Amino acid sequence: MxxxxxxxxxxxxxxxxxxxxxxxxxxxxxxxxxxxxxxxxxxxxxxxxxxxxxxxxxxxxxxxxxxxxxxxxxxxxxxxxxxxxxxxxxxxxxxxxxxxxxxxxxxxxxxxxxxxGFLPESPSTEILQTLIDKIIGNLSNELKASKGVAGKVINGLWEELGDKKGGVDKKLVGKLVQDALKKIQI
Structure with a gap:
């Protein structure tokens, strides 16, 4: 029973x-x-x-x-x-x-x-911006001009962050990537 x-x-x-x-x-x-x-x-x-x-x-x-x-x-x-x-x-x-x-x-x-307090520590905006700039700097000029460059940068950022990506605000990352890409196209 x-x-x-x-x-x-x-x-x-x-x-x-x-x-x-x-x-x-x-x-x-x-x-x-x-x-x-x-x-x-x-x-x-x-x-x-x-x-x-x-x-x-x-x-x-x-x-x-x-x-x-x-x-x-x-x-x-x-x-x-x-x-x-x-x-x-x-x-x-x-x-x-x-x-x-x-x-x-x-x-x-x-x-x-x-x-x-239960969310993992997320990197500061300055650290994120530094990593994004580094990733964009390592891209070839052809890739920088392509349409899928934002996705490549974001995927590269996730690889760089590893386990720390859980606490990162994805909207903030998208905005930072778009702003960084606008700077290089001007």
């Missing part, structure tokens, strides 16, 4: 019971942080982490294969989305807004800082 109960239970959870190593690293870190915040009775941090973990579970279940756990890049995307949402919400409560609410603003700022 007990093995059947465990097998039935495994069908209804987001993670396999018997395969504890199926969870990716970042999701495990978030779950451990939730446990720690609950033990320390830090209700705002626990509520924030529960919300993000619910978003992670939702992203897992709405993915291409709902039975497979989400990878670290997917968890980072959920974290970035959560940070973006909280940033947008905090702007409506900021002291400079039409209806300031200091308590909500400070609460959202604390949540943003908490979530940013």
């Amino acid at each position: 007990l093995p059947q109960l465990i097998a039935r239970r495994a069908l209804h959870t987001s993670r396999p019971i018997f395969n504890a190593q199926a969870q990716p690293g970042l999701e495990t870190v978030l779950r451990n942080a939730l446990k720690a915040s609950m033990k320390s009775k830090d209700k705002p941090a626990a509520a924030c982490l529960k919300s993000i973990l619910a978003d992670v579970t939702n992203a897992t279940k709405s993915g291409a294969n709902p039975n497979e756990p989400i990878n670290d890049e997917g968890v980072m995307a959920v974290l970035k989305k959560g940070i973006f949402q909280r940033t947008q919400a905090s702007e409506s409560y900021s002291p400079s807004s039409s209806s300031p609410h200091p308590e909500n603003y400070s609460s959202l700022q604390k949540e943003i800082e908490l979530l940013k």
Whole structure:
């Protein structure tokens, strides 16, 4: 009776019971942080982490294969989305807004800082610009004039960054690459 109960239970959870190593690293870190915040009775941090973990579970279940756990890049995307949402919400409560609410603003700022702590360190804008300029400098003149040069530069940047690329804002990289390419075409 007990093995059947465990097998039935495994069908209804987001993670396999018997395969504890199926969870990716970042999701495990978030779950451990939730446990720690609950033990320390830090209700705002626990509520924030529960919300993000619910978003992670939702992203897992709405993915291409709902039975497979989400990878670290997917968890980072959920974290970035959560940070973006909280940033947008905090702007409506900021002291400079039409209806300031200091308590909500400070609460959202604390949540943003908490979530940013789980993202990997990203290189500064200056370092990114230096790497982009170096990559563009190493390209041939024919390649610099081609239409696919931006993609080549971005792919070269991802290779240079390696594991550090997870915390990099892709929109910022695209803008930096386009600005750098405009400078060489003038």
